[in-house]
Amino acid sequence: MTEYIPFNRASLTGNEFLYISKALECCHISGDGRFTKQCQALLERELGVAKALLTTSCTHALEMAALLLDIQSGDEVIVPSFTFVSTVNAFVLRGARPVFCDIRRDTLNLDESLLGKLVTPRTKAILAVHYAGVGCEMEAILEIAGKHGIAVVEDNAHGLFAKYKGKNLGTFGCLATQSFHETKNVTCGEGGALLINEKKYIERAEIIREKGTNRNQFFRGQVDKYTWVDLGSSYLPSDVLAAFLYAQLEHREEIQRQRRRIWEFYRERLESWAEENGVRMPVVPDHCEQPWHMFYLLMPSLEARQEFIAHLKQDDIGSVFHYVPLHLSKMGRKFGGKERACPVTERTSGCLVRLPFYNDLNETDQARVVSVVREFHV
Secondary structure (H helix, E strand, O other), X not given: OOOOEOOOOOOOOOOHHHHHHHHHHOOOOOOOOHHHHHHHHHXXXXXXXXXXXXXXXXXXXXXXXXXXXXXXOOOEEEEEXXXXXXXHHHHHOOOOEEEEEOEOOOOOOEOHHHHHXXXXXXXXXXXXXXXXXXXXXXXXXXXXXXXXXXXXXXXXXXXXXXXXXXXXXXXXOOEEEEEOEOOOOOOOEOOEEEEEOOHHHHHHHHHHHEOOEXXXXXXXXXXXXXXXXXXXXXXXXOHHHHHHHHHHHHOHHHHHHHHHHHHHHHHHHHHHHHHHOOOEOOOOXXXXXXXXXXXXXXXXXXXXXHHHHHHHHHOOEOOEOOOOOHHHOHHHHHOOHHHOOOHHHHHHHHHEEEOOOOOOOOHHHHHHHHHHHHOOOO
């Protein structure tokens, strides 16, 4: 009986329990405690952003971005159809209409060449999702956005510490979001961060994050009492989660090295098999430095993909597909998605499969995955 190899498994770096105990000893386990501040300072220093604010999820960071941009009913936001629902939901909640954009065939990122036809006087934001942590073509996106006075928000859930042309992802748009979900390189189970690159947003972001109150100003002695001054919600994570996250962030370089080994192991040992079977491997342009977030394969067809997943399952190996096209979803159709053609998204969604990938995936288990993969023929 072989041992099951899951698609994902959370991994510890060593200090998670120690830091959690320290958070408990401090008797401050609500938001903005010692470890929250340490995480934020580390992100600001390493990424070079004006402000980083931890949130309870990447979804909540996106909701904060929509509030900061004053998204109103009737506004439009351009979003790739091939993304997680949170990317668009955060803006739809404020009344925006999503305008779905197809993706590039190589990186599976938003196709910047299509933006010109999608921009209207009502376009308020472009949501750049860095799929698998490989950067979108940010120079072209920013040029189009700047020409029309449109905000750019980076959904960088996959791309912490990745770079585009030597610059960190998450530092191009006026705002960016990170995820620390269990499936991410660096995790605290559930968590996220809002990255602020334009200082004009910082004060209001702190208010929105504190339920619409100026509580932070009160603690800094800027006001003698705090009160309700704006829209907002409770977006602060517990400092217990931040303690877990800080332990992971401290080992970020080791985590990235481990994941690079795993990614390159797959690429080197599956390259010839993929070519023989008409399977496409991930594409990472030379000007992009990836964070080794996932390893996916694009099978020749939906039928081949389903057979491949079943083949791995027979040998107790977990694998999964990814996003279902948002423009064809029930809600996407409600917003007119069915009227917009996104053929690359539709084909990608039906053909993509992700292989097991987590920080402590050992070479023995990975070799078994590779061996079973190579037994499959289209």
